[in-house]
Amino acid sequence: MKFFGLIIPLLLLVGCASQPSAMFEVNYGDTKSSVIEKLGPPENRQFKEDYEAFQYCTTGTSFGASTFNIIWLRNGLVTGMNSYTVNHAGMCSGHFRQISWEDAPDHIIEIREKN
Numbered sequence: 001m002k003f004f005g006l007i008i009p010l011l012l013l014v015g016c017a018s019q020p021s022a023m024f025e026v027n028y029g030d031t032k033s034s035v036i037e038k039l040g041p042p043e044n045r046q047f048k049e050d051y052e053a054f055q056y057c058t059t060g061t062s063f064g065a066s067t068f069n070i071i072w073l074r075n076g077l078v079t080g081m082n083s084y085t086v087n088h089a090g091m092c093s094g095h096f097r098q099i100s101w102e103d104a105p106d107h108i109i110e111i112r113e114k115n
Helices: 002-017 021-025 032-039
Strands: 044-048 051-062 065-074 077-087
Touching (some): 032 065
Antiparallel strands (some): 044 051, 065 077
């Protein structure tokens, strides 16, 4: 019985610590509609001129912490992605950060193969 008392909490912790696998499907240069198709509508959306930032939250990534992922878009294309962690108890709403537009990746680099 002790065995199950240790295994069940351990499995719950491992399950809470994983990031949604769909986040890893987002790629540089993806379209805005592709991001929404893969991850659903953003939980927080901010924009300025031709820049846009989608924020998604995963609760329970650590003890009392949530991970927030920012997907940066310019002219409707993904230019970057980063994340931050907030220590709090409860839901994600109300804990999204105001976007600092100085941190936004400002362009897409086109990679071409030489012939």
